[in-house]
Amino acid sequence: MNGARLLCGLLVVLSAATAGAVPAAVGAAPTADAATVDLADDAASAGQAVDAAVVDGATARAASVPTLVSIRTELNETQPEAGSNFTLTTHVENVAAGDGSVFVESVEVRETRGGEKVVADEPDRRLWSGGHLRNNQSMELDRAGDHTLYVHVTFRNEDGNDYQVVHPVDVTVYDPHPLLSVATEPTVSGGQTTLNVSLTNGIDERIRNVELRLTSDEVTVEDNRRSLARLAATTTETFAFDVTGDTGGTANLTAALEYTTANGTHRSVSRRLTPTFTELSNPGAVNLTGVSVTRRGRTLQVTGSASNVGTTDVLSAVVGVGSNADVGPGQSTAEYFVGEIPASDFSSFKVRARLTANASTVTIPLRVTYIVDGVRRVRTVPIEYDVPETAPEQPANSSSGPPLALLGVGLVAVVALAAGWRWVRGD
Secondary structure (H helix, E strand, O other), X not given: OOOOOOOEEEEEEEEOOOOOOOOOOOOOOOOOOOOOEOOOOHHHHOOOOOOEEEEOOEEEEOOOOOEEEEEEEEEOOOOOEOOOOEEEEEEEEEOOOOOOOEEEEEEEEEOOOOOOEEEEEOOOEEEOOOOEEEEXXXXXXXOOEEEEEEEXXXXXXXXXXXXXXXXXXXXXXXXXXOEEEEEEOOEOOXXXXXXXXXXXXXXXXXXXXXXXXXXXXXXXXXXXXXXXXEEOOOOEEEEEEEEEEOOOOEOOEXXXXXXXXXXXXXXXXXXXXOOXXXXXXXXXXXXXXXXXXXXXXXXXXXXXXXEEOOOOOEEEEEEEXXXXXXXXXXXXXXXXXXXXXXXXXXXEEEEEEEEOOOOOEEEEXXXXXXXXXXXXXXXXXXXXXXXXXXXXXXXXXXXXXXOHHHHHHHHHHXXXXXXXXXXXXXX
16 A cells, blocks of 8 residues: 555546436446445435436436536555554545536544544535545554545535435554553452563564553552563563452553664554453352350350361451450450461461350350452351350368378378388398
8 A cells, every 4th residue: 555545536426417327437446335325315305206327336316417526535654553643535526517516514434334433524615616625634543454444425516415425445554563462360359460461572573672561540550660671573571460449340551662673763652451350250268167165254265267268368367256245355365366378278266255244145246357369358257155054163171281081091101101111121
């Protein structure tokens, strides 16, 4: 594709003096769908008989004054770059002889035939015989590859009838920069995760002094700058970025890339990345298992295991005693720091609660906190306990020494040992 290339030329009959007039195409030879003309003729809408003429697949109905209009387009870039502006120029010319005129109302460019406008102008220009309109429209396409743009030109002739020509233009977009792609690791909603940004040098020469920065208004990118001394031709380097914030859906990030080409040219480009965060199927979670309670006076000792029933590790796990109408934290060991619990593993804990009422059945609230993927989780586990009656205490003995019966037994034993010793010596 050469600069300022004539992509296609059309000669369109906007009105014909007699029925059956068939004009010819000029310039390139368009395909059957190269242009369509919607005349919206008043006579046709009123149900009157109107003859038709075909122009390269388009239909023109007869009207009172002949007007021939040529349309052609050209690009100012041999091969537009992805994400960079290029100009599409639409030439409209009234090539008819005589006093006929046509009014150019609008020129629109769309990425699909009936899609939304990429860019639109309203020249509001009347073209007399031999008159020419040059309409420049600047735009950009982010995706590299082959595109078909559709130029919609709307006319109005002297009879007040509206006409629209849809003219397709083929554009090939080139991306000279290294390619950027992004992948996410599963996480819990709102938790910390890792973005893996891959940089691929698709050209035949190495690049150097590579610097990549990642920013976003929706999530927080920790340590958002990465650098690389060189990246060889046709190779890929992947950079890991830690991300926190709203990680429950799709985020918009901007990747700013700077590098130096093999011939010393400094280049920079920005790309929009839209990673979608996925939820972990079974994140780390702590359940309390094997819980038992024993009573010592007004103190209740609670023991058990803090079990991680998820597939990721949990950190900083703590088991503590809460409060209600019957139970409160004990005077000591009311909290137990369990720490890290690997996936599908457990760790023991022991805490103390204190009875604050004389109830026969109490509920001990055990508060469990832990961190999974950077998100702190808190839950309360109720433990039902039937309080046993306290056994009667035995009265204390007033003497601090051993009982008399025990002293008597000891004295007999000492005498027997002494007699045996004398018999052995023969005394």
